[in-house]
Amino acid sequence: MNPLKLPEQQALEYERAEILQQLEDWLDLPMLVLSFIWLALFTIELISGLNPLLEGVNFTIWLVFIVEFGVKLLLAPRKLAYLKAQWLTAISLLLPALRTLRIVRIARVLQTTRAVRGLQLLRVLTGTNRSMRSLTANFKRRGFGYVLLLTALVTLTGAAGMYAFERETPDAAGFDSYGTALWWTAMLMTTMGSEYFPKTAEGRILCFLLAIYAFAVFGYVTATLATFFIGQDADDDGAELAGQKSLDALRDEIAALRTDIHRLDRDNPR
CATH class of the missing domain: 1.20.5 (Single alpha-helices involved in coiled-coils or other helix-helix interfaces)
Structure with missing residues (x-):
């Protein structure tokens, strides 16, 4: 439909939607790179903490994300609908700010580790979601390579979350290193599992979400491999299949x- 024939308000919304789409297309790749760096820094923070230099890089990337989100929100023709569609992204940008608020400081003074771990769990989920959305936007056709990258992303970040939640369990049965947590998460992603069962509530929630993802991806990988081998047989005249x-x-x-x-x-x- 020609926007010139639309009412003035609808024509303006159409133009703003076009500009927003062009901006998103232009920023897809840079935001994907920054999302991966941001998630990597968060993973390091969960494992061993950040030094002042990495803290500065992390803070700078966070400011870039806030500016990007603010510009897109201003350009969005229907701001409430945009916020509803991007609510997880908004939460992922809000959570780092909570670290400087008094409520978090009070929680640390009172040693309410449950509140701190709950905040970390939210950051794991929302931060991973942001990187997943950026990765999805850059893969026009979501194939096997997309699934592999996404699975690697979920495994590395999930292992960091499990290590942060389970390394200080009361009976000392948790993970003693990130490598151990990564091995455990990799076994979970291959649906093989292990003998260890998470002790903290946050670890159990994250384990459940990882298991759901692994179950869904395992079916896709199995179907993809079956299709590949059937295709190999189809090119072989001596194969069992025609x-x-x-x-x-x-x-x-x-x-x-x-x-x-x-x-x-x-x-x-x-």
Whole structure:
């Protein structure tokens, strides 16, 4: 529909939506890189903490994300609808600010580790979601490579979260290093599992979400591998399944027979 024929308000919304889409297309790749760096810094923070230099980089990237979100919100023709669609992104940008608020300071003074771990769990989920959205936006066709990258992202971040939640369990049965947590998470992602069961509530919630993701991805990977091997058999004339080359040859022979029959009927009319 021609925007010039629309009412003035609708024409303005159409123009702003076009500008917003162009801006998102232009920022997709840079935001993807920054999202990965931000998530990597958060993973390091969960494992061992950040030094002043990395804290500065983390803070700068956070400011860039806030400016990007603010500009997109200003350009959005329907701001409430945009906020509803991007509510997880908004939370992921709000959570780092809570670290400087008095409520978090009070929680640390009172040693309410449950509140701190709950905040960390929210940051794991929302931060991973932001990187997943950036990754999705840059993969026009979501294939096997997209699933592998996404799974690696979820595994690395999930392992950092599990290590942060389970390393100080009362009975000292938790993870003693990030490598151990990564191995445990990798076993969970392959649906093999291990003998350890999370002790903290946050660890159990994260374990449940990781298991759901692993269950969904495992079916996709299985189907993809089956399709690959069936395709390999289709190119092999000696395979158990009918090869694609054999099927093509049979189809050509049938077409040739039909041509011969039509020619005989034409040469020998009844």
